[in-house]
Amino acid sequence: GAVVSQHPSWVICKSGTSVKIECRSLDFQATTMFWYRQFPKQSLMLMATSNEGSKATYEQGVEKDKFLINHASLTLSTLTVTSAHPEDSSFYICSAPGTPTYEQYFGPGTRLTVT
Amino acid sequence: KQEVTQIPAALSVPEGENLVLNCSFTDSAIYNLQWFRQDPGKGLTSLLLIQSSQREQTSGRLNASLDKSSGRSTLYIAASQPGDSATYLCAVRIVNTGFQKLVFGTGTRLLVSP
Numbered sequence: 001g002a003v004v005s006q007h008p009s010w011v012i013c014k015s016g017t018s019v020k021i022e023c024r025s026l027d028f029q030a031t032t033m034f035w036y037r038q039f040p041k042q043s044l045m046l047m048a049t050s051n052e053g054s055k056a057t058y059e060q061g062v063e064k065d066k067f068l069i070n071h072a073s074l075t076l077s078t079l080t081v082t083s084a085h086p087e088d089s090s091f092y093i094c095s096a097p098g099t100p101t102y103e104q105y106f107g108p109g110t111r112l113t114v115t
Numbered sequence: 116k117q118e119v120t121q122i123p124a125a126l127s128v129p130e131g132e133n134l135v136l137n138c139s140f141t142d143s144a145i146y147n148l149q150w151f152r153q154d155p156g157k158g159l160t161s162l163l164l165i166q167s168s169q170r171e172q173t174s175g176r177l178n179a180s181l182d183k184s185s186g187r188s189t190l191y192i193a194a195s196q197p198g199d200s201a202t203y204l205c206a207v208r209i210v211n212t213g214f215q216k217l218v219f220g221t222g223t224r225l226l227v228s229p
Contacts, residue, residue, distance in 0.1 A: 006158075034217065043204060043219045044159075093158055097215070101164060102208060104149060104217055108158040 002028045002098045006107035013084055013114055020080045021110045023050075023094030029074035030096035034104075035067075038091040050077040084114045117142045117209050119220035127226045128195055136190040136223045138205035143183050145207040149217070150179050150190050152201045159204065163190070195227045 003026040013019050023033055031052045036044040048069055049057040056069035066088075068080040081088055093109040122137045138148070147166045151159040163172045163179040165188070171180040178191040188205055202224045206217040 032215070043222050044206075046216060046218075049216070091156075095159075095217070101166065102147065102215065103161060103164045104206070104208075105161065106151070106159040109156075111156070 002026075002096070002105045004094065004096055004105045004107040006092075006094060006110050008110060009108060010111040011113070013112070015085055015114055016083055018080055018082045019084055019112060020078055021092055021094075021112075023077045023079070023096075023107055025075045025096045025105075028096075028098060030077075031074060033071060033077040033094055033096045035069065035077075035079050036093045036095070038093060038109075044093060047079075052077075081112065084112070086114045088112065089114045117145075117207065117218045119205060119207055119218050121203075121205060121220040121223050123223060124221065125224040125226075127228065130195060130197060130227055130229050132195050132227075133191070133193050134195055134225075136192070136203050136205075136225070138188040138190070138220050140186045140188075140207050140218075140220075142209070143186050145183065145209055146215070147208045148179075148181055148188050149206050149208070150177075150188075151204045151206065153204060153222075154201050162203075192225075195225075197227050197229050200225055200227050 005024045007022045033050040035047045047062045050069045050071040052071045058064045071077040095104045095106045118141045149164045150162040165181040176193040181188045202222045204222045205220045
């Protein structure tokens with residue numbers, strides 16, 4: 001099956017700093033990628049849809065100025081958490097749909113801890 | 116607004132049992148439904164994908180069914196093993212305002228004891 005990678009797998013940062021997370025589709029092209037957030041013992045919540053070459057679409061309640069998304073190529077989307085605070089600590093997962101079935105392939109996730 | 120619910124929230128069974136996980140969704144206008152497993156602290160592994168026109172899919176000891184009209188899907192695991200212990204998530208693919216989305220269920224935490 002298709003492979004999606006994320007980097008880093010975990011990161012610890014200080015409050016007020018910014019953190020960038022990369023999501024790559026390794027063996028297929030993805031014009032669309034999705035970013036999710038998962039809090040402990042909860043399900044995945046869609047944060048935003050990343051579109052190659054255009055602006056991302058954010059879900060209601062997600063601050064676009066805080067979670068900056070860039071989808072600069074057909075294989076790379078980045079999520080930057082700006083001015084991170086402890087409440088931003090979470091597990092961030094990206095996914096990309098394959099064709100033609102639109103089966104979703106997920107990255108391994110990035111554990112962000114803000115101290 | 117599409118809502119996806121999974122029952123039970125948690126399940127503990129001895130090794131060897133056959134078991135059924137349930138997933139229900141409120142809006143039958145879906146494109147497909149996907150079952151995933153998630154191990155603690157890990158990403159998601161796709162188990163089965165059922166297109167809206169299909170009734171079921173099978174992979175090894177796993178069988179998933181879909182009844183779109185009633186908004187239900189079940190995941191059947193035969194002869195459960197300790198390695199099956201994980202959280203199982205179902206998700207439906209919808210299109211909202213022109214964008215495709217996956218809406219996830221609440222998950223079922225499965226523990227299979229030896």
